[in-house]
Amino acid sequence: MENDAVENGQGTRPGFPRVRRRVLLASVAGCAVLGGLLTLLPWGSGGAGTPPPAPGARALAAVTTGVAVALPDLAVLIDGRERHLRAHPGDAESWAVLGAAYVEQGRRTSDPANYPKAEEALRRSLKAREQNAGALDGMAALANARRDFRAARNWSEAALKADRRLWSAYPQLIDAQTGLGDYKAADKALDRLVELRKGPEVLAWAAGVYRDRGRREDAAAALSDAAAGAGTPAERAAYLERGGQLAFERGDLDEALRYFREAVRLDPDQRAALAGQGRTLAALGRTTEALNAYRAAFAKQPDPEYALELGELYESLGLEQAARVQYDSLRERVARSAEGGVDDELVLGRFEADHGDPEAAVRRLRDEWRRQPGIAVADALGWALHRAGEDEEALKFARVATDRHRGGGVRSALYVYHLGMIERELEMPGAARRHLQEALRISPRFSPTRVPLAEQALRELGEPSVEDVPDMDAEPEEKSEEE
Template sequence: MESQEEAPRRRRGGWRVLVAAVAGCAVLGGVLVLVPWGPGGSRAPEPAPGAQALAAVTTGVAAALPDLAVLIDEREAHLRTHPKDAGAWAVLGAAYVEQGRRTSDPANFPKAEKALRTSLRVREKNAEALDGMAALANARRDFRAARNWSEAALKVDRGRWTTYPQLIDAHTGLGDYKAAKRALDRLLELRSGPAVRAWAAGVYRDRGWREDAAAALSDAAAAAEAPAERAAYLERGGQLAWERGDLEVALRHFQEAVRLDPDQRAALAGQGRALASLGRTTEALNAYRAAFAKQPDPRYALELGELYESLGLGQAARVQYDLLRERAARGAAGGVDEELVLGRFEADHGDAESAVRRLRAEWRRQPGIAVADALGWALHRSGKDKEALKFARRATDRAKGGGVRSALYSYHLGMIERGLEMPGAARRHLREALRINPRFSPTRVPLAEEALEELGEPSLEDVPDMDAKPRGR
């Protein structure tokens, strides 16, 4: 049980449909709709697109892609005649980071780095540019560099609240969840508002406080003014709902996010994920294809390939896996660390030994929970179950940061325990995976169900013993 000092502790009763019960929104027929704000149903005039994007990138929230393009054009035009404007270079770099993140186009990241380093040359003690470098490092999954850049920014300005979200992401990627919580506590002391609530939600989710995470995201989405920002919080709320198996709720959140911001491709991929889990396969395929066409993230290619595989469409799956490799290579050329997704892919669909090599190196660089889970599974797939168990347990051990309620992590742990002839533990964790989300994967759910059938019901002697020594490989 969490101590009072660790807890947020703002318990809410059950999952709330995001934004539905707050001012400015209504629910009609189960669909979220926005209603006018302010006296007489009027709203203040919205700022110009460039100004909207400027407000977004300088506070670390999602910006609409057309607005980002306007901001980039404005800053580039300004810098042609004012090349010593360090602040403008920092904004340009941050805008390129956001554009690269939103489009999964790694070509934006070298441009971002050039602009940010120019800003630092013009003015060395420059917290804005240091913040931008931290955001760039996080986008590239270089969490050690992100931590270093964040700490450098805080040396310049200890009260700079926008640095703490970057530090939270960096600590999380490095597996230092206590440090991430400390950074969040400091952020909450400095600032309030929708962006801060959304960052808090991420920390709560990682600690297993799913109701707190859902409530924080609901508040963030209700308070966000820009459609792109609100859509980003709805997408994250949809992902939370999907993780706990609330598939219809997840689908509504994803659909509303796309309605608010048609460029919210993560929500479109989320629709594919939810639709596939609901058995609406044709719609799921269309959603995934549309998401990948506009935001060719290797993770989407992996999910779409596995969906094809579950349908017996091996050739179509192989096309997606080839696209995954291609996009990962392009990401690496832009400085993005794609070893985690490549390791996951190789473990299940390629060379398991290659996956182990990749993920061992990744673990040395940044030992987060996602890497622990992936490395444990790769070791299992390569026949090293005893070592695999150590990593799979770490990924699910709350004392070591593994508080995430993940059906996939529980499935991996259960299958590894099955290979080690630990039937009681295997049965418990496989059932847990299906309780967390009964439709968490089109390829893995049938395997979990088959394994449970083979394991059968527990005998009187089959008493759970977490300290039992594994047998087998």
């Protein structure tokens, strides 16, 4: 296996212990793989220790530290805080906790109705006590959940101004800076986070940064250690779900499926893992199981992303009417999300580019790029421009999305596929062939609809001609001062 950290010329982060490469599930506390079958050892230490905390206490510890929490525990916390605040409406801390709990509930259920309630609670906390770092941090989490990364950055910085050692503000700042395409600032925020805090939640945030920089080995190892140190089944399930995403992205489908299934076993409300199962089963050609997994995920967490993926799966099976139902549901969910202040322009733009109006997609995604120029937006805008017939400009954005020096370190088969198809349209056969082959190397079954198109394009491109072979003896061209 490659070592991406070595490839990139990057060492370990100061103050952050070097994580060793291992297979995620084999190293998770309480798990073992025997004879190819995943078995689970008993949860906990097995000894007679102190009783576990009550559901409300577990949820309180989770929402105030930004880790995953079981939905039933979260409901207990919300109910308790609502009752408390009816009797004590001036309790700033309880308003902040309630607001953070609403944010988490909205994120886990994809119910945007939680976000206006969260904002009201957090603003009441700030009204009760100015320079309230906990409430400011909650506002940053809310802004990130709504995909308003500029606001999230501002709220995080305000929280840190109120309390420079508020470590929980740094993960929100990392997400915000990444969404804005400011990767150096995200790295600095991670450096500060690991100075202030150690633990599984910090390892999980570090894994996200490593993944975004193309350091998949380091990301997988950090998630492995995070899962091993998780304090609750819901927290461990969240880290396993992320591990499944990494495994899927590198094309290790059997491993990804194990991660997703174990995550759902630990936390039946882990709908992202159910959607991950659907994605992986579709790639494995197990379409009936994939459809069932997607339907179950969408029923309890109607995320527009799941509607798009399920619609594309139906489309790949020739079920056009079923696909249209999902696409109509996507539009409806995006409209509902907008009522809760959520910016779903990225997913809507991606949908319009491939299944609706590409020119409308370009308009949406140009606006999104001006607001928050992250790598995902660069890729989506480049593809929308290609679909609208503007390939010269499309190429610029596709290169931004895949250029490690400009932040596009994510090793995404989809991004590289988009680049290759744009190059093919621009009659750049050598580059197109190279990038389409790279996409299939990164993940040979990354999409049920796009993989056949990539394979067809490669057949049409044929074998490289003599003109495509670079002259290794030629003198390199000197760059102009402007370059």
